[in-house]
Amino acid sequence: MARPAAAQQTAVAPGAAPAVAPLAASAPARSILFVGNSFTYGALSPVRRYRAETVTDLNQSGIGGVPALFKRFTDQAGLAYAVSLETASGMGLDYHYTQKRALIDKAWDVVILQDFSTLxxxxxxxxxxxRRFAALLAKMIVARNPAVDIELSATWSRADLVYKPGSPWSGQPIDRMAADLxxxxxxxxxASRQIRGVIPIGEAWSRAIVAGLADPNPYDGIGFGQIDLWSYDQYHASAYGYYLEALLVFGRVTGLDPRSLGVGELAADDLGFAPGVTLALQRIAADQLASETALSRR
Known part of the structure; x- marks a missing residue:
């Protein structure tokens, strides 16, 4: 994955947490487009309208969401990104390809594709x-910019589909759905030469559960000292879950260690996170991305 020059200069070694760099005003902005649904726009959480003025919502619906968290992170890291999003509730990649091409068929430096939660x-x-519509979207996007970095989001296990009957994942371990996605x-x-990578969001959620940071089952109460990654419907994410998602996008796209944002990271402070939780989520994201790198080297 090609990294912007600023990322190469400010990347940190594992375990380090330097002060956040000021934004380099002279750096040319890289364009990034987020295509997805409620899992991208931050439904059922304060993330949905978070700093919407800092990103461009191509549907003009006033969304901030995960894209705005990403923008907040990159600004603090001294990276210039022009962030856009095209999202629609409950829709998959097929919808975006068939109904929204006029908005997204442009030249982008980075594109994040997020599909329906059950595919x-x-x-x-x-x-x-x-597979079909990820490939079709990628082909369309690459035609505008052959050097574009296209990433697929692999999302989380839905607690409502695991702990309630009637789904393929009912009664399965909580990490099974994320692994399937x-x-x-x-x-x-x-299947597509144009897709560069996968963002392991669901696996990072599973990692947070194994680490004891997040409670595995919201239906029996949240353990003391733990966080709930799901919102009140046990389907969408909470602010914690979306924050972890944004950290993974940040780390994957920029090449920076999410821990470089540190305990004083501004979005976490805006959302009211305890400092220890902020650091723990950054550590989970960093560990998940590091495990991806280790696997790719085998």
Whole structure:
């Protein structure tokens, strides 16, 4: 993955947490587009309208969401990004390709593609639509800029589909759905030369649960000292969950260690996170991204 020059200069060694760099006014802005649904725009949380004025919502619906968190991070890291988003509630990549091409068929430096939470609403877990429309979108986007970095988001296990009956993941371990979604994203990436990578959001959620930071089952109460990654519907993310998502996008796209943002990171402070939780989420994101790098070297 090609990194911007500023990222190469400010990347940190694992474990380090230097002060956040000031924004370099002279740096040319890289364009990044987020394509997705409520999992990208931060539904059922204060993230949805967070700093919407700092990003461009192509649908003009006043969304800040995960893109605005990413923008907040990059500003603090001294990186210039022009952030845009095109999101629609409950929609998959097929919708964005068939209905929103006029908005997204432009030259971008980075594009993040996030699909429906079960991949296929009619056939949950079936990856056929995911592979097909990820490839079609990637082909369209690359035609505008052959050097674009296209990343697929592999999202989280939905607690409502794990702890309630009636889904393919009912009664399965909480990490199973996230693993299945990651497998589908890997298949889509393998099927398309234009897709550069996968952002392991769901696996980072699973890592947070294993580490004891996040409670695995919101239906039986949240353990003392733990956080709830899900919102009140046990489907969408809480502010903590979206923050972790944004950290992973930040680390994957810029090449920077998320821990470089540090305990004083401004978005976490705006959202009212305890300092220890901020650091723990940054550590989880960094560890997940490091594990991806280790796997790619084998």
């Amino acid at each position: 296929d609403r009619a056939k949950p877990g079936d990856s056929g639509l995911h 990651r497998r589908a994203a890997d298949q889509a990436r393998a």
